[in-house]
Amino acid sequence: MGLLRNITRQVADDAKTVATQPVRTAREWRHTVEQVRRGELPPSEVLKVVAGTAGALVVVLLLLFPIYWILMAALSGSGASLYTSSSFQLLPEQPTLQPFVWVIGDLIVPSYQVAVGIPLTDLAFVVDTPEVTFLDASAHGVDRPSDFKHFLWNSITVAIPTVIIAMCLIIPASYALSRKEFLFRRKVLFAYVLLTQVGGGLGVALLIGMYAIYVQFGINDSKLALAVYYAATAVPFNTWLLKTYMDGIPVSYEEAAVVDGAPPWRVVTEVILPMSAAGLTTIFIFIFLTGWTEFVVAQTLLGTDNYTLPVGLYALVEEYSIPWARFSAFALTFATPIMLVYLFAQRYIEGGLSFSGMEG
Template sequence: MMGVRKREALRSLVLTALAIFVMFIILFPVYYIFIVSVTPGSTLATTKLELIPHNASLDSYREVLFGFRGSEISENFTGTIEGTAQIQNGKLYVTNGKLIGKVKYGPFTGLKFEVPVSKAVFEVGSGTTVNQKFSGKVRGLFVLTRINEDGSIGFGIVRNLELSDPARGNLTEGPTGRNYILIRNSGEVTFTRVGKFVNSVFFGYLKNSLILATLTVLLALFFVVPAAYAFSRMKFFGREHVLYFYLMFTQVAGGLGIAGLIALYGMLVKLGLYDKLPVLSFIYAAGSVPFNTWLLKGYIDSISPDFDEAALVDGASYLQIIRYVLLPMALPGIATVAIFAFIGGWTEFILASLLLTEKNQPLSVWIYTLMGGIGRGIDWSYFGAAALLFALPVFVAFMLAQNYIRSGLTIGGLKE
């Protein structure tokens, strides 16, 4: 008896160790990307493997979420201008000075900047006088496209610059083409926490991904649930073959590859539907309908038809049966379909890069652009943090719905 127990304990120990080893192999790439993301200056192009990070830091995550990474900022600002000034022929010339501006988002300051002024010209009212040392209030448009590593402005411009008249207090605008300040590798800009959040590249692409994935799920469920019910419960000509033919056709059509993409691109351009997020969601949902219909049909098949018949006897319509009888019982299968549709809309890359311009592209395309020069010049810590943040919503959704998915994939419906 003791020998049997020892063998069982040893067998359990070996199987547990094997399971842990397999899980380690599966999850190791994720762990390695995490190590890269928390190691400043880390690289993938090396034979050196560090399983424990040294000098770990969350700076890369902070930069992804709240950092400025070259996206253009074009915002109105208010501020002051000071320097040496003189008036000639009704024009105020400000030289050898500086402009200090502030951009606000609602009641909160988003960023502050200071740029040198070598020449700024304003129309002023007659009778205006100023001292040689001049200071006045200004407003305008601040455009920023690049920040250098030392915090200076790589390239920017102050446009539509207006000055509060020192004598009369009214706003006057400089001559056309002259009321701007060009900034190249000079001045400095400082973002507040609010400003970094608002101007983060990550959240813009995140919004696009959420719109795509959410619309894909809603559209997929809208078509899949009634279709799965019809294939499972109703009798019509070709029922046994239509769905399987549809599945096979979509798989064969997928092999057409580039030709199909070119045809799809041409049709959308002709119809004026290029660069439309909802249109891409329809395409994603249409591609997921065959497989998900087949999957949900299998789950509904396991639910006893007696419930449908009882509802019909009580006077319920088919739509009422679907809403009040089928949906509650088929919730695990529906959750599985929703997760698959969400993952498809969240991770798809090829169609999104082809059919959307940069402003409407999702996170999947943006992350690929971070690898523009594979092997060289890539901030791998930044890339690793972005990749893990991109995967986080899928992981969270899967964990929240794992019980439904488990029973949905094993067709754990009610038995007769």
């Protein structure tokens, strides 16, 4: 509970910071202008800051330009600007959201039955709730929406078990490697480092053997089996990362908790894990994105009904003969949650990669 309260408090603080950032920025600039007028701050220092900010903004805009290009291709309705620069325009002449409507499809809350009972009586009856339509794709000229929601559900049901399985292995392993002395500990650490460095190279070779084994046991089209594979590949690097982060937490905190009578499980859940929030958030994001964005293994193992979002995006090329506007809208819709996660969790990732559980 302490860890959840800490995460909730940090999320609330981040939301408040984002909401009040424009006001704080305007206040800081007004204060800077007053300092320049009073002669307390040289104008050259302000110009340096402005020039540096402008330069950084130009670099960011250049890095984001491909995303802007794809967005304009989706809004144009034809997507012609993706394969010819002569068709590119800063703003499309007749922008349309039809490709995004095609991606999202019909947003309908279906009708369902609710059993209602009257208190202190034996009376009960069934009520049919009305069907609610938030978005009717046919009203926007879309006759056959995409299977985005189906692919989305498949990705969620792969990514969440991946996170659960991997975290159940990584957290105890990281704590044991960081705090406990046991037989072959150094060799286990060496094996983790070895798997971290050569895992990518072995992945292609192991994929062939793994596919043969999965087919032999009849689980090659199982999302849970795919999640187990993702979790296994995520364990070495993320265990080493979290273990290194826990190494920065002073042992004195644990000793103080033990002196106060806390059992070992409370030491871990109320001392180590709350102080490892940044590291836990970092590995959570890395593991989740493994299950969310991986393509090669998912395409190899899964059948059409279990395609995840990356495989579904690739399938558009074959099924619809490269509809670039729809392809762009699908890609942007798929990538938007990832971009939001990185923007929101940037501070936590930086803290988790600092290899220290102490702030300051």
